[in-house]
Amino acid sequence: MNTLDLHAEEFRQQGFTVFRSALPPDQVKLMRNLAEDRYQACVADPPDRDTLRGGVSLMRAFEFGSAFRDVLELEPVIPLVETLLGDDCHAISQNVLRIPTGRSIVNWHIDDALFFPFLAGLAIDPTEVPVYSLNVMIALSDIPTDDFGPTQVVPGSHLFGRHPDYTSRLPSGVEAVSLHAQAGDCYLVNSQTWHRGAQNETDRTRYVLTTAYGRRFISQRFYPFLNYRMSPRVLNGAGPRLMRLLGSHGKGPYG
Template sequence: MDRPHDLAGATEAFHRDGFVILPSALPPAAAEHLRVLVEQHFQDPQVHAADPERDLVRGDVSLMRMFEHDQAFRDVITAEPLATLVESILGPDCHVISQNALRIPPGGGIANWHIDDTLFFPFLDGAGAPRENIPCFALNMMVALSGIEHEQYGPTQVVPRSHLSGRRPPYSPDLPGEPRSLLARAGDVYLVNSQTWHRGAPNRSGRTRYVLTTAYGRRFISQRFYPFIGYRLPEGVLEGASNRLARFLGQHGKGPYG
């Protein structure tokens, strides 16, 4: 890590802008190790030959539930200072709702502007609507596993403060702000509110872009592990897991509804 991170300041910036960047949150060697594991997983013929109901890969771009594949991905869930920052935003009983790896080849990109879920606060789209202290219900933590230092490599782009617009994309001339490219080195991490307008810019370079995305939600936000009600953690995923990690993966105690 280049320097200690100001987590209080990062939390404030996240709520204000709808995203925050933590430079060098993972060591470059750790990011490179994860990148190699992603590529090995993608090149495994059994991944692509698996029954579609196993939901291992989507569209030759997204590799699903990486914590099932290797403990190195599982360990990212509780890596510091990231886990503490996530809990400061979502609360101490939050959990992981998805963890996927994106492998964007030259010419590819998730280029449509979008939010990651339903529109939570449509009442903000109106004159005089309050815009302070709006809670975050879900966020995506994106770890750059390869260098995305220039526009040609297809960085994630966000519209600052669009999470407070009460609107969803598509992109239009009356955007609530100017788009910003989140340029990053391997090991840099950025957190994006699920309501923030964002996209992956087209990869116009000759190299593949790698990103590990772990989405977290408040306790009442359901986990998105297909086939949902029928999903079971594979044996071994919780082996040696701390209580905190087990909770992030969904092992909650009794609560208000059961």
């Protein structure tokens, strides 16, 4: 198997896979600084607060600068995304999680709807279960231990066919793993995989860029939704693949 096939196999079996050193340190630092600047602007200026959700999630990161927009087609990650979702997939959202001391999203969850409830209790070949959406998460700060609040996942849970209880505890017998990372590492997580962010117990803020991708029929989630209009500044200089990832599609079955 080549590297792409190995990552695809792990993703289908486990519900996640990891790319090490996907971004160089200078780019990581730039993106972390841009995110912090945006956060400070949101706190200081009420009109900007619509991009800050729950005090920790900075929405529409592609608006912050080309560094965020261009990472939408990051190599070698995007070929895997397209392998799993199809070559007409697009970005659903792009947010930066800024997790200070004592905060995180500690309840176990999946993202959005439960796609395959009929899988509950069935023995099934993971390669036969389609992938409809996934998260590409890039650590913008070092997350070497559980104290730093890493993303935690339950391997194979994308095949459980059920929601986790929305609490900080897992059912008896269900085991999780922590995705420890160095700044620049990237991990892909199936939207159906049970996951959460452990609480940040350190005195350092945790930064993670999260880009969600979906198949063509999965709608984009750019707040404020119906009234959102992408700025020409975001589209300036984008090539055909990037334009499609941003949502530019040809005519299809519904229009």
